[in-house]
Every structure is written in structure tokens, then in C-alpha cells.
Amino acid sequence: MNTLLENYQQLQAETPRLRAVDAAEKLGVSEAELLNAMVGVNVTSLDPTKIPEILKTFKKLGHVMALTRNNHVVNEIKGVYEKLYISERNDSLMGVAINPGGIDLRLFLHKWHSVFLVESEHHSSIQFFDIAGKAVHKVFTTAQSNMSELVNLKERFKVPAYKLTVTSEEKPTQLLRVLSEEELAAFRAAWAKLEDVHLFPKLLDTHNLGRVQALDLVGSPWSYEIPSNVLPEVLEAVKAQAQEIMVFVGNHGAVQIYSGQVNTLKQVGEWYNVLDPQFNLHAKAQQFDRAFVVRKPTDNGETVVTSIEFFDAQGDTLLTLFGRRTEGKKQTAEWQTICHNLTEEKLAMIS
Template identity: 55%
Template sequence: MNTLFNQYQALKAEQPTIRAVDAALKLNTTEAQLVAAQVGTNAIKLDINHIESILKGLKKLEHVMAMTRNELVINEIKGCYEKLYTSERNEQKMAIAINPGGIDLRLFLYKWASVFAVKLSNMVSIQCFDKYGQAVHKVFSTEQTNLAAYEALINKYSDCEQSNVLAIEPKIVQALTFKSQENIDAAGFLDAWENLQDVHHFPALLTKFDVCRTQALEIAQPHWAQEILPISLPYIFETLKKQQNEVMIFVNNDAAVQIYSGTLNNLKQVGPWYNVLDEGFNLHVRSDDFARAFVVKKPTDNGDVVVHSIEFFDSLGNTVLTLFGRRTEGNKQSNKWVNLCEQLWQQRLVA
């Protein structure tokens, strides 16, 4: 007897609108295992060894909704799954979809462990999970999706083994470690920061000096970073809406990054969620649960161009949301964005 499946059905009967991730928590399981329990009824396991082909095949579905989330932020973008390129380095598979204004993705496929086709009450989906059973990326049908292409895709890449049981690894949740100050070459780190040539080189800088991101930002204060109140997001979004200033919104988990580029229009607080509810783009944020936030500056190889960002973190020190003023490579961000960042910087809204 599929006990987990029966428990899930009973829970949905009591709470029809419960999210799968919340249902998994209530049932003391993972979201991936909850989906696996539906194999043979509402779910089909796909072959993770063909994940690159599955993702490239999503283009034939035409119009879909892509979703990437972490515990505090959900990013949903409607569009076409196109311009997807895959690569492999040191036996680590990656994928990138460069579609500014559309479905724009950075996917760390080597961290993906399972993938399912899941039928919901009013749509179909492709759902991807890591080895811990956590959702890393999902793709949902819309009214404009080519459903025949969806059926062909899942038929082609169905796993030969369709089991209701999914093995996962337990995840140990812990805060990112801060090194003691005497073990950090702060002067060398700040010198390397000042000589950055490309904002994309920043993660390598953290690795080189073996510091986590929030500690790096603390070290960089007050020249390259400034901590602000984590509750600043609604003010930032309201300002961007008023100015109709284009922003890039990065939402990430350990295995995927999804990026929205454009303006913001319909902003609304619903319960604990602060939302952007625009046509083609939805963002849902538990902004009251942000633990820390920083305005950050990074130099580039063009001495006149300093890139400003606003970064938000959870209580464990994980990045959950990052904002950039939209720009084209090599060019400056808009004066409106820079002025907003400088305004927050000067107020020094330190909790």
C-alpha cells in the first residue's frame, strides 16, 4: 500500500490549496518523495541522465511558466524555453539560457538528482529535484502550451524504472561559517576587490580568500558595501515602480538561478507574502523573514563603470534575492538605480 500517497490525498482533501512543499513538511517527507509517491497516478519519473535533452526539448512546448524558488522567494516567468546551451567542466554539467526579459536561467545540472512529469488539477509540469529531495526548478504548462509536444517529450524520456520510492540524502542545515578575523587577509581581499575586472569574477574572489559572502560584505564596509535594513524591499520596489526603472531580479537556490529583467507594476502584500503580480512575471517574497541586506559596489575593467547591487540573505547567511539595475555589458546602470542605491547607502539603515 502506498501510504504516503494516501496521506497526501487526505491532506489535500482537508487543505485543497496547500503547496506541495508545505504538504511535504507536514507529512515529514521531502517534496521529491511526495512526487515519487504519485508515480503511476499523477506522476511519471523521467530519466535524469537525459536532463540536458529534456531541457532542450522544452522549446517545443512553446509557451510555459518557469519557476525557481528558495524558502523565502519564488520567481515565476512566462515565456519560451529557448537559447539553452549546456556545457561540462571537470565532470560538472551546466546549462544556461540567456533570454533577458524572458526565461533567463543558470542551471547547475550536476546538483540535480531526479526529474518527474507531474499532472496537476489544471496543468501539467516538469519538476526537478536535488539529491536532498528539494525542488530546484519547475516548468508548468499555460493555456498556450503545446501539450502534444509535452506528451512526446515525457514518452521519449520516461525512466525505465517507475517506482513510488525515491532514495534521498539527509541534508544538514547549518549557518555559513565565519572565519576568525586573524585568519583573513583583509587587506589582500580588499585590494583584490578594488581590482576586479568583471562582476562575474566575484565568486572566485570569495573562494580564493575562503570567506562567505556576508562576511566578505562586512569586511568591505564602508567602501564597497553597506548594510541596510532587510525590510527595505517594499520601498525599493515601490520606487522602481514609480520611476519605471528596469531592474534585474536574481532568485537562486543551490542548483539554479532564475533572472527577471524589466519593470515592476502591480505590487501587493497578501498575508506574509509581498508580491509582484505582473503579466508574464510573478514574484512572491517573504520579505519580513529576510535577515540581512547590503548595498554592494563592484568595479569593472571600465574604470567609469561601477556596478551597484542590493543583496538579501536569510538567517543562515544564504543569498535569497539579488537586485541589479538593468544594463548592457560594458555600460553604466541608470542614474535612477545608482541614486536609489546611494540613497539607501547614505541612510545606513543598519539594524
């Protein structure tokens, strides 16, 4: 038995409910390295060159739970893994599952590096990791899953244990640009002329700006900084007014989107949670560093879409909330009021 596995089993005996991601951190390895050490126990290596094919088999599993997380937020949606499309864009493999109200995903498959099947007496899961050994996406069976299809998946894609190489991906430091008055005016004018929210990343690239710096620079009426600890307040207001929202949680390998209402809200330790039957959100809200109410023109400038965006201290997006809408229609007046009230509170704090 290898030393890492022995150390993990000892840690498990001392702390039976410790999650693998937390155990890996305590053991000083990545989560993928920990699972790789468990191959042959309750873990099976799957063929990483067949990730698109593996994803396409998930529909046959039926009812599952999809999980995508970053350091401080976890998004869990129960449903069927369907309407999945794989394509290549600019030599990068991408996946998309467009299922509003269900398992709705944007997958950056060129960032995915390894995959394992983990089996336990409670449930089984297929877990995907990046080159640094960090989880990008996981799919768990439920009581309604077709377990015979899981057996088929295992037999079709299993491979012998292989040497797993992890490489720390150093994220380049985003240097703050100093814009001239002309450059700033051009950026603000371009923002005001946005015709589609999906063009926003291109706007940032064109002006060579990080997201947080862009929100700082553009100012009113497009961006308002708000207190970073407002998530409970926002979700309580959403619940009270029975609003449908869109909840975006992602990492550099995947974005998972929930669309619908939230009902059961609860603080448990350091986590603030949505605990609904088909959707769970877990957020270490005290780790949020900055937050903004953001407004973007869309539908050829006819409609302004408002979001609430939360960031960590490195400027990475942790969580984004939108009022749910259908294409070509406005967000509800209730959602706009929730966002407006946050900006009014911020203005009051400043004055």
C-alpha cells in the same frame, strides 16, 4: 495504495489548495518523495539520466512558465525556453539559457537528481529535484503551450516507478575567518581592482570568505548594511521611476533571472508580491535576516555596478537586485539614487 499517498489525499481533502511543497513538509517527507508516492496516479517518473535532453525539448513546448525558488523567495517567468546550452566544467554539468527579458537561467545540473511529470486539469509541469528531494526548478505549461509536444516528451522519457533515495546534504558551517590587518588590506585592494562582476566568486574563494562576512569586512565605499525589510520600499521606488531591474533568485541547483520593469505590487498574507503578466515574484520579506547595498568595479574598473542583496539567517543568498544595464554601460542614475538613499537612511539610523 501506499500510506504516504493515503495521508496526502486525506490532507488534500482537508486543505484543497495546499501546495505540494507545503503538504510534504506537513507529512514529514521531501517534495520529491511525495511525488514519487503519486507515480501512477497523476505523476510520471522521467529518466533522470536524460535531464539535459529533457531540458532541450522544452523549446518545442512553446510558451511556458519557469519557476525557481528557495525557502523564502519564488521567481516565476513566462516565455519560451530557448537558447539553452549544456556544457561540462570541472567535471560538473552546467546549463545556461541567456534570454534577458525572458526565461534566463543558470543551471547547476550536477546537483539535479530526479525528475517527474505532474499532470492536472489546470496545467502540467516537469519538476526537478536535488538529492535531498528539494525542488531546484520547475516548468509549467500555460494555455499557449504545445500540449502535443508534452505527450511526446512523456512518451520519450517516461520510466517505470523506481526507488527514490534521498540524502540530506549537510551544508558545512562557514566559519568566520579572523583576518590580519595585512590580509584585510589585501582583500579590500583586490575588491577595488575587480574588472568583472563575474569574478566576484573567485575573489571570495581566493580569500576564503563567505559572502556575508566579505560584505561585513570590506565596508565603505563597497558595502553598506541596510535594514533587511526594505524590499517593498525598493520595488515601490523602482515602479515609480519606471526602472528596469534584474531580479536574481536561486538555490544551489539553479538561478533564475528576470530583467525588466515591475508594476503590480501587492502584499498578500506573509508574501510580498510582484504580480505582472509575464513575471511574478513572491517573497517572505519578513524572513530576510540581513541586507546590503553592494558596489563592485567592472568593465576593467571603468564602471561600478550596484546591487541590493538579501540573505537568510544562515548567510545564504535569497534575492539580489541590480539596475539593468547593457555590457559596457552604466546603470541608470535613478537606480544609483535608489541605492544611495538606502545607505543614507542607514547612516541616519546609526547616528
